[in-house]
Amino acid sequence: xxxxxxxxxxxxxxxxxxxxxxxxxxxxxxxxxxxxxxxxxxxxxxxxxxxxxxxxxxxxxxxxxxxxxxxxxxxxxxxxxxxxxxxxxxxxxxxxxxxxxxxxxxxxxxxxxxxxxxxxxxxxxxxxxxxxxxxxxxxxxxxxxxxxxxxxxxxxxxxxxxxxxxxxxxxxxxxxxxxxxxxxxxxxxxxxxxxxxxxxxxxxxxxxxxxxxxxxxxxxxxxxxxxxxxxxxxxxxxxxxxxxxxxxxxxxxxxxxxxxxxxxxxxxxxxxxxxxxxxxxxxxxxxxxxxxxxxxxxxxxxxxxxxxxxxxxxxxxxxxxxxxxxxxxxxxxxxxxxxxxxxxxxxxxxxxxxxxxxxxxxxxxxxxxxxxxxxxxxxxxxxxxxxxxxxxxxxxxxxxxxxxxxxxxxxxxxxxxxxxxxxxxxxxxxxxxxxxxxxxxxxxxxxxxxxxxxxxxxxxxxxxxxxxxxxx
Amino acid sequence: xxxxxxxxxxxxxxxxxxxxxxxxxxxxxxxxxxxxxxxxxxxxxxxxxxxxxxxxxxxxxxxxxxxxxxxxxxxxxxxxxxxxxxxxxxxxxxxxxxxxxxxxxxxxxxxxxxxxxxxxxxxxxxxxxxxxxxxxxxxxxxxxxxxxxxxxxxxxxxxxxxxxxxxxxxxxxxxxxxxxxxxxxxxxxxxxxxxxxxxxxxxxxxxxxxxxxxxxxxxxxxxxxxxxxxxxxxxxxxxxxxxxxxxxxxxxxxxxxxxxxxxxxxxxxxxxxxxxxxxxxxxxxxxxxxxxxxxxxxxxxxxxxxxxxxxxxxxxxxxxxxxxxxxxxxxxxxxxxxxxxxxxxxxxxxxxxxxxxxxxxxxxxxxxxxxxxxxxxxxxxxxxxxxxxxxxxxxxxxxxxxxxxxxxxxxxxxxxxxxxxxxxxxxxxxxxxxxxxxxxxxxxxxxxxxxxxxxxxxxxxxxxxxxxxxxxxxxxxxxxxxxxxxxxxxxxx
Numbered sequence: 001x002x003x004x005x006x007x008x009x010x011x012x013x014x015x016x017x018x019x020x021x022x023x024x025x026x027x028x029x030x031x032x033x034x035x036x037x038x039x040x041x042x043x044x045x046x047x048x049x050x051x052x053x054x055x056x057x058x059x060x061x062x063x064x065x066x067x068x069x070x071x072x073x074x075x076x077x078x079x080x081x082x083x084x085x086x087x088x089x090x091x092x093x094x095x096x097x098x099x100x101x102x103x104x105x106x107x108x109x110x111x112x113x114x115x116x117x118x119x120x121x122x123x124x125x126x127x128x129x130x131x132x133x134x135x136x137x138x139x140x141x142x143x144x145x146x147x148x149x150x151x152x153x154x155x156x157x158x159x160x161x162x163x164x165x166x167x168x169x170x171x172x173x174x175x176x177x178x179x180x181x182x183x184x185x186x187x188x189x190x191x192x193x194x195x196x197x198x199x200x201x202x203x204x205x206x207x208x209x210x211x212x213x214x215x216x217x218x219x220x221x222x223x224x225x226x227x228x229x230x231x232x233x234x235x236x237x238x239x240x241x242x243x244x245x246x247x248x249x250x251x252x253x254x255x256x257x258x259x260x261x262x263x264x265x266x267x268x269x270x271x272x273x274x275x276x277x278x279x280x281x282x283x284x285x286x287x288x289x290x291x292x293x294x295x296x297x298x299x300x301x302x303x304x305x306x307x308x309x310x311x312x313x314x315x316x317x318x319x320x321x322x323x324x325x326x327x328x329x330x331x332x333x334x335x336x337x338x339x340x341x342x343x344x345x346x347x348x349x350x351x352x353x354x355x356x357x358x359x360x361x362x363x364x365x366x367x368x369x370x371x372x373x374x375x376x377x378x379x380x381x382x383x384x385x386x387x388x389x390x391x392x393x394x395x396x397x398x399x400x401x402x403x404x405x406x407x408x409x410x411x412x413x414x415x416x417x418x419x420x421x422x423x424x425x426x427x428x429x430x431x432x433x434x435x436x437x438x439x440x441x442x443x444x445x446x447x448x449x450x451x452x453x454x455x456x457x458x459x460x461x462x463x464x465x466x467x468x469x470x471x472x
Numbered sequence: 473x474x475x476x477x478x479x480x481x482x483x484x485x486x487x488x489x490x491x492x493x494x495x496x497x498x499x500x501x502x503x504x505x506x507x508x509x510x511x512x513x514x515x516x517x518x519x520x521x522x523x524x525x526x527x528x529x530x531x532x533x534x535x536x537x538x539x540x541x542x543x544x545x546x547x548x549x550x551x552x553x554x555x556x557x558x559x560x561x562x563x564x565x566x567x568x569x570x571x572x573x574x575x576x577x578x579x580x581x582x583x584x585x586x587x588x589x590x591x592x593x594x595x596x597x598x599x600x601x602x603x604x605x606x607x608x609x610x611x612x613x614x615x616x617x618x619x620x621x622x623x624x625x626x627x628x629x630x631x632x633x634x635x636x637x638x639x640x641x642x643x644x645x646x647x648x649x650x651x652x653x654x655x656x657x658x659x660x661x662x663x664x665x666x667x668x669x670x671x672x673x674x675x676x677x678x679x680x681x682x683x684x685x686x687x688x689x690x691x692x693x694x695x696x697x698x699x700x701x702x703x704x705x706x707x708x709x710x711x712x713x714x715x716x717x718x719x720x721x722x723x724x725x726x727x728x729x730x731x732x733x734x735x736x737x738x739x740x741x742x743x744x745x746x747x748x749x750x751x752x753x754x755x756x757x758x759x760x761x762x763x764x765x766x767x768x769x770x771x772x773x774x775x776x777x778x779x780x781x782x783x784x785x786x787x788x789x790x791x792x793x794x795x796x797x798x799x800x801x802x803x804x805x806x807x808x809x810x811x812x813x814x815x816x817x818x819x820x821x822x823x824x825x826x827x828x829x830x831x832x833x834x835x836x837x838x839x840x841x842x843x844x845x846x847x848x849x850x851x852x853x854x855x856x857x858x859x860x861x862x863x864x865x866x867x868x869x870x871x872x873x874x875x876x877x878x879x880x881x882x883x884x885x886x887x888x889x890x891x892x893x894x895x896x897x898x899x900x901x902x903x904x905x906x907x908x909x910x911x912x913x914x915x916x917x918x919x920x921x922x923x924x925x926x927x928x929x930x931x932x933x934x935x936x937x938x939x940x941x942x943x944x945x946x947x948x949x950x951x952x953x954x955x956x957x958x959x960x961x962x963x964x965x
Contacts, residue, residue, distance in 0.1 A: 407651060
């Protein structure tokens with residue numbers, strides 16, 4: 001029984017989900033208490049996760065189908081913190097649209113549970129279970145604002161395309177199982193050899209399925225529509241939390257079962273990375289909706305994360321994790337700003353709504369300035385360091401082409417970030433927005449902006465945490 | 473020396489900016505903000521003067537070095553000065569307060585934010601000149617884009633958005649390759665510490681590509697022909713204080729970078745690419761001088777003259793002669809003073825007449841004599857008349873060039889004549905001639921603050937023109953050792 005300590009976070013969060021469901025059914029008007037209790041549950045889970053698993057170097061459970069190591073514990077903690085922050089800043093948005101119901105926090109909790117299972121999985125079946133749990137919760141979340149046509153459309157689109165990708169993934173898994181005779185990652189890793197051509201198909205299918213989940217080009221088509229249609233807080237959730245989980249699984253797949261087949265997948269990852277960086281940067285230029293723009297920018301950021309993974313080195317993996325962590329913070333900050341564009345119970349999402357924001361809302365504009373320059377990767381902000389670490393890892397492997405393409409696409413990307421800054425700072429002002437934001441929203445924005453701005457003072461801490469992750 | 477004097481130079485403007493950030497922004501002429509900013513920059517200037525006084529001129533090793541672990545086991549925050557960099561720091565701390573005094577008329581709205589941007593800009597610029605680690609250098613070098621982008625974009629003229637974007641994207645595009653090169657250097661040698669890199673040296677087979685990567689960044693920033701096109705746009709649209717910072721200091725980052733990094737780190741490649749630099753510099757000198765002759769817009773004319781003058785600087789640096797490099801440094805300092813002064817003089821009449829077109833003016837000498845005298849001094853300094861600081865630099869550069877390559881030196885000398893032509897013709901059209909434009913009759917002469925700042929600039933231009941010894945003494949030992957190091961590197965390979 002002692003070993004169960006290691007999955008205590010998962011156990012606790014699933015018990016809380018059941019409890020909250022029962023509570024929601026039997027108690028009337030329980031949305032507020034459900035909300036608060038789920039926040040509490042996530043917090044406790046995070047504390048348990050830090051206490052129980054953070055110091056574990058590597059342990060496996062249940063016939064080695066679940067693995068707890070420094071990668072999984074760090075990613076779980078980031079997931080939990082991300083989930084907590086999303087939940088905490090979404091209440092006022094949900095209230096505006098009158099969808100402040102018990103389902104929202106419970107769905108978020110279940111998708112977090114699914115992600116935690118995914119992150120810890122060391123077995124194809126466990127992985128798939130976790131993936132489906134989180135996906136099903138996410139489909140519902142995407143349509144959560146069900147009275148709006150766009151939201152329903154987003155959910156349906158997400159459901160169809162994601163189901164397709166899950167199908168591909170499953171097919172790939174079955175091929176891999178067929179060749180290795182096991183669903184366990186470690187056994188697969190020993191059984192596979194690169195002479196089997198059909199096996200390559202299996203790997204490709206799995207990679208395609210995963211690329212769908214993290215919306216890497218050319219499997220990104222769903223992202224802009226879904227991001228635009230979903231309620232903003234759900235979009236925030238989409239851009240942050242599932243990406244962390246999917247990235248972890250990506251790392252796990254590439255560097256445990258497929259490690260010996262590196263020649264087969266390395267070019268695929270390089271291609272995905274380059275295509276995402278370039279396409280994300282170029283396609284974002286023409287956007288007028290901020291959420292769509294964020295979708296494209298997240299595609300290009302995923303490209304940089306994949307660049308780290310393509311290196312096949314521990315430094316590369318670490319740099320990807322740093323990148324995704326910094327990206328999560330920047331994204332959170334950006335969405336906080338987006339949620340502040342509210343005037344009389346209406347939220348504004350167009351880039352032109354930002355026009356002249358700096359006159360009436362100097363502090364908010366300053367935050368946006370910092371966030372956008374950081375997303376563009378201009379020193380000395382955190383976004384620069386994230387890119388810097390990735391390119392250090394990439395250049396260590398002498399992948400000059402990848403590095404140069406990546407850096408040149410930052411210039412293209414800088415253009416559309418600058419465009420927003422231009423609209424905020426150089427254009428004519430519009431009416432004022434409301435200033436009565438919830439305390440948590442202000443708090444998240446302030447903290448994340450300060451983190452971005454002052455990251456350069458203490459860059460070593462994050463590296464120290466991440467450097468414990470040695471997969472290979 | 474335990475007191476971190478360089479870090480305090482870098483940090484002080486930021487502290488001032490933070491202080492300003494927490495004061496309330498008032499509409500119109502926000503005197504409090506101005507005094508705070510002025511006080512900060514003047515204190516910074518005094519600290520830098522103290523730095524110069526306590527600087528030991530007899531050695532070329534880096535002084536006031538601070539070395540702190542920044543990213544564990546990877547990058548150190550390392551700053552220090554030698555004879556080459558110290559003058560640029562003083563130039564920066566000298567020009568910034570002048571910019572701040574000059575904002576009186578040119579910046580009408582959001583003065584506080586403007587001052588914050590200038591202060592942050594100052595600290596980044598000082599950082600560039602004293603960074604002794606490639607990554608730290610890159611950080612400061614790139615970070616300067618943010619405030620400059622805002623300065624041009626928010627407070628600029630009619631086409632400010634276009635110019636701000638052009639400025640930002642051009643420079644960023646140039647710099648990303650430098651980042652690739654910096655990281656590559658780290659993997660090749662295991663360090664990004666400039667002092668260590670000087671000792672270790674970089675393998676010859678990598679030098680050419682790395683040199684080109686650095687060159688792409690510095691060439692855009694210098695700016696060299698044919699990537700100079702952002703400069704006239706940026707200058708014309710930027711507010712006067714912005715143009716002054718841009719011309720006086722930002723362009724010098726590249727010249728400094730050429731000496732410190734391109735020459736210092738890649739001696740072999742520098743020899744290889746000298747013909748390229750010569751060609752581009754000569755084209756810049758002749759071609760942009762001719763373009764400058766044709767300009768209708770005063771600011772644009774001075775912007776093109778900056779390109780031509782920077783052409784002399786790059787020419788001088790890559791003569792790889794003692795005189796050439798010394799001349800380049802002095803030329804950069806002098807150009808910093810002179811171009812700042814010229815932009816300010818244009819700013820003076822622009823504030824009154826709201827036109828930068830040369831055809832608007834003419835016959836100013838009869839209405840505003842004080843202005844005309846100072847303008848004449850700066851025009852003559854710009855063309856390099858003996859007795860002004862412009863002469864020393866140009867003379868030394870040409871001396872170095874004659875030693876190295878006769879043909880290039882001859883063509884460059886023609887550039888000097890052209891330089892005289894466009895600036896004198898500008899002066900003639902603006903100041904002499906008949907007073908045709910009726911509006912000009914009401915124009916008032918320099919007010920106290922304008923008179924003060926222009927005299928502040930005139931004094932060192934004249935002083936160093938007659939007595940350049942303090943400048944030359946400061947840089948001499950460093951440059952000599954630098955050349956020696958270069959020659960031993962060449963000889964050993």
